[in-house]
């Protein structure tokens with residue numbers, strides 16, 4: 486409140502994607518509002534900033550790992566560190582899309598949870614002529630993996646990136662809220678469990 490000591494809620498975000506999905510471009514777009522085409526970073530990068538989301542002051546830390554030579558070996562420790570995940574693929578590279586379930590499985594396994602705040606981000610929507618993954622496929626996969634979904638172009642606009650990150654912050658905050666406020670969360674858990682049970686039944690019989 487006014488004059489009172491404000492509490493900043495820390496939210497840690499890990500940006501993941503297999504290949505040239507635009508992870509660094511997305512982080513830079515979020516922080517600077519600008520699109521910078523090429524980088525050559527070999528090290529991990531941490532971006533810090535703050536936002537006010539639903540009257541909560543959030544202290545945001547975004548980690549971008551270099552994935553040029555495949556996924557880093559110590560990925561699990563980064564996953565443990567993070568509260569929420571931006572999972573990127575490029576609509577122009579089918580392989581970046583088919584790698585998503587593997588990344589999400591590793592996240593779920595490492596977090597020991599069915600519900601991990603995650604936004605699946607389909608990037609490079611400006612390259613419509615080179616499209617290899619439809620929007621419907623993206624939406625379906627997100628539903629399957631219990632993620633939120635958005636399609637955007639980091640190159641084209643800052644607004645989609647801002648919206649995707651805010652969406653993720655909301656998912657994280659919703660999960661951190663005390664139980665009585667978590668009706669939607671409980672419903673998600675129930676749906677996920679039902680789906681899982683249905684699936685294992687189908688597999689057994």
Ligand SMILES: Nc1nc2c(ncn2[C@@H]2O[C@H](COP(=O)(O)OP(=O)(O)OP(=O)(O)O)[C@@H](O)[C@H]2O)c(=O)[nH]1
Nearest residue numbers: 505506507508509510522551552553609638639640
């Ligand atoms: N057309 C288009 N190109 C994009 C977009 N976003 C990123 N790119 C390009 O895609 C390439 C990869 O972007 P990066 O941000 O370096 O990708 P990255 O995921 O960080 O890749 P790693 O460094 O391997 O982790 C670069 O050439 C970017 O300019 C987009 O929305 N549209």
